[in-house]
Amino acid sequence: MRFKSIIAAALIGTTLFTSTGCKDDFSDTNTDPSVINKGDIRFLFTNGLLNFEPQGYLTWYYNAAYTTRWVQSYAATGSNGDMFNVMGATGGQGGMTVEVLKSAREVSYLLDNMDPAEAAKYQYIKHMFSPILVYLGMFDTDMYGDMPYTEAVMARYTNPMLLTPKFDTMEELYTIWYDQLVEAVNVLSNPVTVNGTQITQTALGAQDFVYGGNAAKWAKFANSLKLKLAVRLLHQNKAKALAIAKEAAANPAGLMTSLNDDFVYNKGSQEYHFGDDVNPGAPSKQLVDLMINSRDPRVRFFYQKNDFNSKVVQAFFDSNKELPSYIAANVESEVVNGKKVFKAWKGAGEPWVRYYGIPVEVMASQKGEYKDYFDSNLWKISMGGKEKTYTPYAYFNREMVQGMKDYTFPDAPNVSVTQDIVDQPWYGMFYSSAEVNLYLAELKLIGADLPGTAADYFRNGVELSVRAYDKLANLNKIPYYHSVYDANEKSIKLVDGEVETLLANPAYQLTGNKAADLEKVYIQQYIHFVMIPNDQFVSARRSGVPMVNSTILPYVRFSPTVDYVIPRRFEISAVEKSDLMYDIKMAAYARQGFSVGTNNDPVKLNTERVWQDKGAPNFGAGPNF
Known part of the structure; x- marks a missing residue:
């Protein structure tokens, strides 16, 4: 039919x-x-x-904008403000x-x-x-x-x-x-x-x-x-x-043990999920750094490449404008006939050099050492009477959640625009074999009587996660998967041998040390849930991972002087006495110890926990089993 x-x-x-x-x-x-x-x-x-x-749409537009910043998966592109832990609307x-x-x-x-x-x-x-x-x-x-x-x-x-x-x-x-x-x-x-x-x-x-x-x-x-x-x-x-x-x-x-078992959701050939834009921000620097240093291919599926391809780099050279420092560190140039020209990418090379996260500290935009992440005047050039601003960091890959999105390929300001304007049916993944295996690894480490080893479940979970997101990127036809725009860039699709390289990284291996292994499992849940923000928040809330002082993925202090209290649930609005359910609702909230109409007080939303969260560690404290 x-x-x-x-x-x-x-x-x-x-x-x-x-x-x-x-x-x-x-x-x-x-x-x-x-x-x-x-x-x-x-x-x-x-x-x-x-x-x-x-x-x-409402979950991504409102809820994810809170939870992803609270667990340091994303940060506001203008930097987190000092009210980032105070809620507004939800949905x-x-x-x-x-x-x-x-x-x-x-x-x-x-x-x-x-x-x-x-x-x-x-x-x-x-x-x-x-x-x-x-x-x-x-x-x-x-x-x-x-x-x-x-x-x-x-x-x-x-x-x-x-x-x-x-x-x-x-x-x-x-x-x-x-x-x-x-x-x-x-x-x-x-x-x-x-x-x-x-x-x-x-x-x-x-x-x-x-x-x-x-x-x-x-x-x-x-x-x-x-x-x-x-x-x-x-x-x-x-x-x-x-x-x-x-x-x-x-x-x-x-x-569930294979990609064919995954709960992949597609309503039809003309179903685009939702049309209005959502944007939780830019990924955190510590998360992107971990994924780039580990050569984790999922960084390419979660996030959009930044705007600094070799064409834009050359445009900055031609305009005598300095590149952001972290981009310049990965650019090799030469002088040809008295002109500075792009020669090649250094470091990890394409596509890895197109992904950078931003600091999560509150008011980071006011710190001089972070100016290259937040001062948009440094990313702006004019050529041929036309001005353009380029984004130097990676950003949320909207086409992984929205099918009806246009993408403009970055180029010099005076070059005619090239766009990908083809609407694609949306494919989402709500439950997966990867998630199942990561839960098995966690439960095995905590003491469950299971037939496999925690290490095997862990390896399977990571590999299945990489391959599942590669599959979704392919189905959603996100930019740079099937073709490239710039001769000096590469496709983002999964390449043979990448999974094996990833799993050889010490941060992606269990060693038999229970505490260290649990942290690694929770980090992989955290990464797998980048595109499922509620589950990412719940995993971080119940595990205390990312952890303060971690050598793999640290939980960063939002401020050196202020201890920001992070909510652990959402506010419940005041109940109108005319509500037919007034007595039932008020009794239920009182039974749980919830304040109603808290004006989004972070302290109350942190201490008045839902039942499953009682006894769980504080954010950043690590597992307490």
């Missing part, structure tokens, strides 16, 4: 709860054929999958589970009121909802704590209508979600039978645009998602977390 047809059908299915019944069905019930009142379960599933969105998180739960509730209702033999045909579809609901449930509660779930979206199905659902505690939710995953894995891994007769399951095909209706892959995804739950349990119930890991690893459904 063409994607537009899927969308249309899905929208009809959820908005009107309809199906494409035949005339005989209508005549049997003496109903006007223009009045459709029963949803098509396949379309409802597609609609639920369409509404699965843990990385939407796209805290209520995303409900958007999928609407479709899941309707499917359950339809099946409950269907002939059992007919309902049995849809058991796989019903249980495919479970892992995406659990995923979004973790996402929503990560920053906001307890939420309605077991009684949520039940008004349509209750009499009297349930309009005031209870808040389930995070502790309860983690148990509920694990049980949901266990049930889903069991159903999806086995034939469905009624009275001893195996029931053929309704096929989804292209209406499942993630796994094509492959129940075995959904079972593997659900089983692997148990590990995402387990690591969030470590500070509250370590024994249970390790038991979950052991059960998942031994489960016949298997764990």
Whole structure:
């Protein structure tokens, strides 16, 4: 089925709860054929999958701009200001589970009121909802704590209508979600039978645009998602977390182990994710330095090359303008016929010399030693009556999250503009075999009874992460992947032997020292999650990595004189007394020890922690297991 047809059908299915019944069905019930009142379960599933969105525009525009700076993954391009730890608006998180739960509730209702033999045909579809609901449930509660779930979206199905659902505690939710995953894995891994007769399951095909209706892959995804739950349990119930890991690893459904298992999300050939710009800033200097020094290919997929290709370098020479010092250090020039000309790249060479991070210190722009990172007048030249400013550091690769983006290739100011203006369908990755292996490495080091070694899980996790992001860069056709603009630059695509070179680096190897190995595992989670900012924040929050004084990836003091307190959750706005849920909400917040309407006080948002975060180390303090 063409994607537009899927969308249309899905929208009809959820908005009107309809199906494409035949005339005989209508005549049997003496109903006007223009009045459709029963949803098509396949379309409802597609609609639920369409509404699965843990990385939407608001999440990137608001939330990621906070969390990525708090954990020193990014910094503001004008330098972090002294209010960087004070929140403003947020969005796209805290209520995303409900958007999928609407479709899941309707499917359950339809099946409950269907002939059992007919309902049995849809058991796989019903249980495919479970892992995406659990995923979004973790996402929503990560920053906001307890939420309605077991009684949520039940008004349509209750009499009297349930309009005031209870808040389930995070502790309860983690148990509920694990049980949901266990049930889903069991159903999806086995034939469905009624009275001893195996029931053929309704096929989804292209209406499942993630796994094509492959129940075995959904079972593997659900089983692997148990590990995402387990690591969030470590500070509250370590024994249970390790038991979950052991059960998942031994489960016949298997764990995600290859790129083909990854939860790669693409709605269709004309789906671009979102159109408005998002920009969390520029990557931190310490993170980019680690990746460049280690020759980590992911630096090329996460970040856009800077504007200083050899054409721009030559334009600076022709304008008698000095290059930023860190760029000049990698440029070899010569004098030809009395003219200074670009000869070659020094250092690591292309493409590595096009990636630089910026300092994360508060008000770094006011420090003279950092002027080349923040004084845009130093990056500006005029030629032929035209002026242009060039960005010397790497920046957020928007085409990894947005398909509808144009890119202008950098050149001298007086040269006609060349652009990549082709819109590309967007491919995103929400869960991966890389993430699974990095969780296995962590859990093994902490004591889980698992069949593999921490070192093997770690190596697999790093390699799978590199290859997964290379695959996404290829699918999203980001600039410089398939072609280059400047004769002196190279493609960013993964090259044979690069993974082996990376894994030979001491920072990317486990040695048997538990403390050092745990830090390395958490650093790799941190790097893998650059494009999944909520998970990056949660990993840093529960691990205390990056660590202060680390020799691999240090957590830098934001100021030598001020100890900035970093929030560990998001603010909960004041509740209006007219809100039907007022008493329930206020009781839930009080139970968790949350202040409401805190005016974004960083101290309160640091000390009033969500349940999974209680007992976790401070930012930069390192693991405390």
